[in-house]
Amino acid sequence: MTVSTLPAYPARSARLKRISAEYPHALGLLLLAPMLSWIAVFFIFPTAWMIWQSFSERGLQPYATILTSAIYLKVLLTTLKICVITTVGCLILGYPVAYVLTTARPSTRAVLLILVVLPYWLDFIVRSYSWMILLGRHGLINQLVTGLGISSTSLPLLYNLFSVSIGMIQILLPLTILTLFSTMVRIDRRLVDAATIHGASPWRAFRTVFLPLSLPGVYAACLLLFVSALGFYVTPALLGGPEQTMISQTIMVIASDLLDWPLASAAGVLLLVVTTSLLVLYSRFFRLDRMLGGMAR
């Protein structure tokens, strides 16, 4: 699909011209080859091996175990729930920031961008531990709350859905802002001006012109966030309670504590199936190809 949409570059020599006439996709394939081989070796092969591993030893039995035991379905649902919360939270917090970034002067924008990207360079574990310090029983927030007399006992801020969500949102926020920003910065501002000149209030101009034009960025961000959130391990392990167990934690327990690779592989395959089906559905609704193709068309 991507190959056919690549523009045909003018060939320098007659020979190249002939080759490109005979094989119109040759250049595209050549450019894609390094990445395709990378994906084949480090993604397709291990995934195939994982799928094979899930069936080879005990047939369908690992799948039966997973589908019949309540715990895996519960973990899967918890995972999806946390992913949705994280995605929505990131969008609510990230959209205004990305908007401000597009309107800011270049010098201010540079400073803001650095502030956005800076936390992204910090390690996941470090950031998760910092949340423990902030949200703990004697943490900064609780000291403030009890010190100001807002509450006499410390609030339960840690080891629940709240702390997991806040930790994951913070980690994924830079990704959200950058994705949204890259779409918003390409929106022609004169369209918004045209709307206001014709009497639309700033809010109405935003709602009817800017917002719809920024939606492809929102859809792309949703996809990126959701898929990234699915694989989280450290943050829910450190900031969550048992009720916030995510699927990667469960797979980890099965693989490295119980040493049951067929079962772990089956859990991985099921996660892959669920994710892929969700993506297919999502692309049906939101035209995945278009939003990833950007604004060119």
Added chain:
Amino acid sequence: MADKETQFALETFRQVLAQTRRLDRRGFLRRLGQAAAGSALLSSSFEILAGGAGLAAEKPVTTLGWGGAWQEAMETAFFRPWTQKTGVPVQYIAPYDFNKIRAMDQAKQQQVDVIEAGSIDTPRMIKFGLNAPLDFSVIDKSALSPGQLRYGNAIGAITLSTLMVYNKKKWPGDDHPKSWADFWDVKRFPGPRSLQRRCLTTMEAALMADGVPADPEKMYPLDVDRAFKKLDEIKPHIKTWWSSGTEPQQFMQDEEVDLCMVWNGRASDSINNRHAPYEIVWNQALYNGDIEAWFLLRNCPNPQGGMKLLDFVGRAEPQAAFARALYYGPTNLKAYDYIDEKLAKQLPSYPDNAKVSLLIDYNWWLDHYDELTLKFENWIQS
């Protein structure tokens, strides 16, 4: 020749251990590092004088272990002194992952020579037959304690206890929690608590809280239903269930919970070196005994080097140095000759501590661990 060098390394250790009796952990590690570096300089200059540059080119021995403070202590107590004397480098890979060892063995591509297997991985190692037979013409049995040779083809390593600590600020007097029954008694000792997210140890603690004595004869086979019924009682009062060893340290240092299950070495480290206001309860500690052992892996790349390293790691002096650094007790009882009373009392194998502990029956767990882990995970999430 190797034997002479080992003797020389042990002599250095003895001197350092004697000189540093009163130092804290950091001071001790620093002094040990200096001594090792000094003797390295000495031995390498000897090498140059003798014209023997061949030692540096020796094939390394590869080992796999936990990172962080554990790696630091392993390297200072075992690997660096041994390398400095034998010239054989030790390559340390972290993090510890028993799965990796098994996968490499199955693929007939074992790349690790020596490991110190943690808790249940020792019986698993033997069950899967991943280890190689030991050559006791290289390893000097007379330097070891009988308990270290219980498996035949492994060398006893360290002792660890999973135990309870309480917040001394909250209970400064004599009326403080003293048993798992007290840990379960939320009326008499109110406050947030934390347990390990693992069936092994947590289920034994629950049964002791329910009145089963700290005696393996009476504890095993575990009464699973009774344990889960007792765990139901405490579940609402557990603020968080930890999975990695650094978490309870964080809880102690931030006073996140008032009662916490923790590994003894981590507890001592937080209390002694990081000013956590907690006190250890040795009564009813869950004791690993001499379960943990060093193994040489079958089909490993450097069996000769690994064998020589195994001759070193079980000895009293490096075990004493490791205990000093990380508070995990020696299995070589001669190590207590190099450990002062104050430190000895903080170690799981110290007789007074071992006496009141429950010795975990890993043979029972080997057959039940998988099934109960799933049951426990199911219980904890529902």
